[in-house]
Amino acid sequence: MNNRRKIVIIATGNVGAAVATKIADFQLATEVVLIDMNQDKAWGEAKDASHATSCVYSTNIKFHAGDYDDCKDANIIVITAGPSIRPGETPDRLKLAGTNAKIMRSVFTEITKRTKEAMIIMITNPLDVATYVVSKEFDYPRNLILGTGTMLETYRFRRILADKYLVDPKNINGYVLGEHGNAAFVAWSTTGCAGFPIERLDEYFHKTERLDRKAIEQELVQVAYDVINRKGFTNTAIAMAACRFIKAVLYDEHTILPCSAILEGEYGIKDVALSIPRMVCATGIMRSFEIDLTDDEREKMYAAAKSVRGALDGIQA
Numbered sequence: 085m086n087n088r089r090k091i092v093i094i095a096t097g098n099v100g101a102a103v104a105t106k107i108a109d110f111q112l113a114t115e116v117v118l119i120d121m122n123q124d125k126a127w128g129e130a131k132d133a134s135h136a137t138s139c140v141y142s143t144n145i146k147f148h149a150g151d152y153d154d155c156k157d158a159n160i161i162v163i164t165a166g167p168s169i170r171p172g173e174t175p176d177r178l179k180l181a182g183t184n185a186k187i188m189r190s191v192f193t194e195i196t197k198r199t200k201e202a203m204i205i206m207i208t209n210p211l212d213v214a215t216y217v218v219s220k221e222f223d224y225p226r227n228l229i230l231g232t233g234t235m236l237e238t239y240r241f242r243r244i245l246a247d248k249y250l251v252d253p254k255n256i257n258g259y260v261l262g263e264h265g266n267a268a269f270v271a272w273s274t275t276g277c278a279g280f281p282i283e284r285l286d287e288y289f290h291k292t293e294r295l296d297r298k299a300i301e302q303e304l305v306q307v308a309y310d311v312i313n314r315k316g317f318t319n320t321a322i323a324m325a326a327c328r329f330i331k332a333v334l335y336d337e338h339t340i341l342p343c344s345a346i347l348e349g350e351y352g353i354k355d356v357a358l359s360i361p362r363m364v365c366a367t368g369i370m371r372s373f374e375i376d377l378t379d380d381e382r383e384k385m386y387a388a389a390k391s392v393r394g395a396l397d398g399i400q401a
């Protein structure tokens with residue numbers, strides 16, 4: 085029986101290291117390989133994680149630093165290489181486009197020399213730009229390239245709403261869609277809680293203060309920068325989002341989650357990567373769904389497409 089599950093993480097900064105830790109927590113691999121241009125950092129993170137596997141609560145995952153040859157037989161490759169927004173900087177991930185597109189090209193050049201079979205989980209920002217660049221410029225199966233996209237904003241949205249109504253965030257359903265970043269939007273028509281539609285929540289949960297949709301949309305975008313400005317970076321929730329997709333692939337879940345890939349005409353949009361609900365299974369993205377949106381939500385999807393397309397034109401100019 086071959087239960088081997090090898091996951092390669094490219095870059096072991098704040099995010100890559102957190103993804104490694106969560107993979108261990110959830111026992112999602114038999115082997116985890118860490119690659120970084122800073123080889124000492126990769127070695128140190130791998131050693132530290134390997135020591136934790138001695139604990140009685142841990143699985144004996146083989147953690148080690150490696151190189152691109154490790155991609156040859158990897159099941160999943162998680163890409164976190166490249167800088168993030170720093171505290172106090174302009175609150176817009178799109179400013180990272182030029183630098184990180186170059187890094188994505190160099191990372192993907194190395195990967196595609198070794199494999200075209202591994203599932204690729206993209207995390208590097210600007211997420212939709214990075215996902216587009218590697219999908220469009222490299223001969224790699226599109227279904228195997230998945231950007232974590234607005235899964236993270238969807239988690240943030242659930243937490244914000246859960247705090248308002250004092251419920252478990254997992255009782256909140258619905259999606260944040262569009263760009264991972266400033267043009268993310270709540271598809272309010274998809275949202276609700278424990279079977280109640282969004283319009284009825286104030287009444288059911290006895291709130292006198294009306295739900296302010298605009299304020300919530302602003303908060304779920306702004307909160308990322310608030311965390312960066314205080315903590316220095318974000319890594320815990322994105323690592324959980326990455327592991328959600330890893331689990332969906334490893335367990336062939338056919339689960340529907342918001343994530344980023346190039347749109348193929350959904351909402352009349354092509355040639356730009358954005359998040360919409362997509363079915364994820366062992367073969368990657370199996371289907372994408374053009375769910376019903378209101379006119380206002382469609383306008384926000386077009387605005388997200390314009391935002392990401394603008395950044396792409398900027399790096400290609």
Ligand code: NAD
Nearest residue numbers: 095096097098099120121122165166167168207208209322
């Ligand atoms: P970081 O600065 O802590 O780490 C970046 C790492 O990338 C460094 O260790 C660096 O050595 C490495 N690196 C740079 N170029 C490389 C290359 N060519 N090959 C291999 N390694 C390389 O940054 P971070 O906080 O870990 O964030 C990483 C990325 O993840 C950023 O782009 C950030 O914006 C993004 N991010 C995305 C989400 C999301 O929801 N998609 C959430 C948080 C962070």
